[in-house]
Amino acid sequence: MAFFEVCESGKGWQECRRFCHENATFNVQAHSLEHLGTVEAYSDSIPHLLEILPDAHYTLVSVATDEKRQSVIAYARFHGTHSGIDASVPATGKSLVSDYVFIMRLEAGRVAEVTKVWNDGHAASQLGWT
Numbered sequence: 001m002a003f004f005e006v007c008e009s010g011k012g013w014q015e016c017r018r019f020c021h022e023n024a025t026f027n028v029q030a031h032s033l034e035h036l037g038t039v040e041a042y043s044d045s046i047p048h049l050l051e052i053l054p055d056a057h058y059t060l061v062s063v064a065t066d067e068k069r070q071s072v073i074a075y076a077r078f079h080g081t082h083s084g085i086d087a088s089v090p091a092t093g094k095s096l097v098s099d100y101v102f103i104m105r106l107e108a109g110r111v112a113e114v115t116k117v118w119n120d121g122h123a124a125s126q127l128g129w130t
Contacts, residue, residue, distance in 0.1 A: 001063060003111050004074050004102055007043045008058050010050045016043040020111040027113065030120035039114050053080030061099075070106040075099070082127045089129055096126035 003019035016039065024039035036042045050056050062075040081095040100118035104111050124130045 001072065001074070003104065004072075007039075007046065008076070008102075010046040010056075011043075012047050013040045013043045016040075021107065024111050025113045027115040028118065030116070030118050032120040032124070033116065033118075039111060042114070042116075050084075052084045053082055054084045056080035072104045072106070074102045074104070076102070078123075082129075092128035094126060094128045096123050098123040098126070 003016060006015045006019070020039050026033075026036050026039045026042040028034055028036070033042065033045075036045060056079065058076040058078050060074060060076050064073045065071075066073075076099075078098045078100060079096070082089075082092045084091065098118065100116060103115040103117070105113040105115075121130065
């Protein structure tokens, strides 16, 4: 969970890497993130998101651990208001609350793979981006 907290609070790969394998993969079926194939790329994208949504934060709802399969599942809600800068979309002043799930697969006690389950279209709609 320390990895989840560091990653989702926008500390970037420099902080996240201590919990991960160097080649940790990132999987997602959300168009806005599908180009990010590694945990490094994903974790380095979060600081930019915080420039767009300066008040962004998550609320942890639930955590499940499966020791046999070496996985941890975190269910959270992401909150934020588009009041920051972004060259492609002017600030809308609209807020979102978006549910998501992080499935973290471990190898030898370190994150080897992350799968994020998230509806980016719903989030974009709440922010007035679509």
